[in-house]
Amino acid sequence: MSCDVEYEELAAFADADLDPARLAEIRRHLSSCQACRRRLELLKSADAGLAAAKKAHPPVEAVLAARRVVEQVIRPVREAEIMTLEETAEFLRITPEQLGEMIEALPAFELAGQVRVRRQRLIEWIQQRERDFTRQANESWVARARVVSPGKGVA
Amino acid sequence: MEAVSDDDLVRLYRNGEAAAFDTLFDRYHVGVYSFARTMLGDSGGPEDVLQETFLTVAQSLAKYTPQGKFRSWLMRIARNRCLARLEARRITKLVLAAGNMEPSEPASLAPGPQQAAQDDEQVQIIRAAIDALPDRQREALALYAFEQMTYQEIAETLAAPINTVKTLIRRGRSAVARKLESQRGERT
Numbered sequence: 545m546s547c548d549v550e551y552e553e554l555a556a557f558a559d560a561d562l563d564p565a566r567l568a569e570i571r572r573h574l575s576s577c578q579a580c581r582r583r584l585e586l587l588k589s590a591d592a593g594l595a596a597a598k599k600a601h602p603p604v605e606a607v608l609a610a611r612r613v614v615e616q617v618i619r620p621v622r623e624a625e626i627m628t629l630e631e632t633a634e635f636l637r638i639t640p641e642q643l644g645e646m647i648e649a650l651p652a653f654e655l656a657g658q659v660r661v662r663r664q665r666l667i668e669w670i671q672q673r674e675r676d677f678t679r680q681a682n683e684s685w686v687a688r689a690r691v692v693s694p695g696k697g698v699a
Numbered sequence: 700m701e702a703v704s705d706d707d708l709v710r711l712y713r714n715g716e717a718a719a720f721d722t723l724f725d726r727y728h729v730g731v732y733s734f735a736r737t738m739l740g741d742s743g744g745p746e747d748v749l750q751e752t753f754l755t756v757a758q759s760l761a762k763y764t765p766q767g768k769f770r771s772w773l774m775r776i777a778r779n780r781c782l783a784r785l786e787a788r789r790i791t792k793l794v795l796a797a798g799n800m801e802p803s804e805p806a807s808l809a810p811g812p813q814q815a816a817q818d819d820e821q822v823q824i825i826r827a828a829i830d831a832l833p834d835r836q837r838e839a840l841a842l843y844a845f846e847q848m849t850y851q852e853i854a855e856t857l858a859a860p861i862n863t864v865k866t867l868i869r870r871g872r873s874a875v876a877r878k879l880e881s882q883r884g885e886r887t
Binding site for chain 1: 717729736746749750758822826844865868873877
């Protein structure tokens with residue numbers, strides 16, 4: 545059976561996005577045209593299939609690469625960030641109580657009665673502590689070596 | 700709890716909260732990649748489009764005017780990146796054709812094995828139908844079906860009148876339906 549209702553118009557019919565007279569006309573036509581009813585069903589299957597066709601997820605390496613590139617741009621913003629003590633503790637992976645015990649050593653400042661830490665200063669502070677730790681570890685190793693082999697020494 | 704709006708995240712980022720950008724990235728990186736894959740295929744560099752899009756967003760966020768249209772703005776950037784690649788691909792094909800040479804790597808839009816394994820048969824038919832659409836229909840349908848954007852958002856993304864967008868999407872849906880019809884041998 546031939547008819548003049550195309551898929552595109554059936555799609556508009558499915559969206560109820562036609563003028564009321566044409567909507568009614570197609571509705572009447574559908575009651576007598578098996579081919580169009582089948583097309584409308586296929587259109588609904590297509591819509592359902594499109595809804596079921598999940599998004600393609602990017603590979604993990606692609607996500608990490610994109611993050612690395614973006615990080616170069618947003619790093620200055622991130623480093624300028626001002627953190628609360630809770631955020632600082634989380635950043636340092638210690639508890640707020642542990643942080644409280646070392647508050648005087650922190651590169652913090654007071655603002656409106658609240659203690660705040662600038663991320664960039666905190667990073668510099670950590671780097672200094674890393675250097676101190678390495679130096680102390682070396683000194684301690686040298687001292688231990690001297691105790692174990694007093695005659696030989698360590699250059 | 701209601702999610703923080705995109706525009707509020709943009710404002711937070713501009714006020715120095717870098718983590719707000721991380722949230723925007725988390726919210727949209729799959730959509731950008733998925734759109735780029737639909738437009739370019741696995742071998743067309745969708746991962747590069749993902750990277751370039753968010754790099755451009757990070758560099759251009761100062762120019763964005765918060766009007767509740769962040770997603771359209773972001774997807775427009777992704778779309779422009781895809782169009783540039785499609786154009787480059789066309790030029791390469793023309794050059795190769797002029798020199799009577801075959802492209803070294805066919806510009807296949809077929810999903811890679813990883814994606815194919817995730818899809819059932821009907822979804823594979825639908826993906827093949829989408830891949831065969833003209834670029835304009837494919838991009839409109841991808842935004843409509845996968846990103847579930849409104850006609851208005853798609854019109855903003857494609858910088859096209861809303862009626863054009865409706866026509867593109869209906870043609871795309873119809874093409875998918877025709878493909879299903881031919882697969883089921885139900886031609887009348």
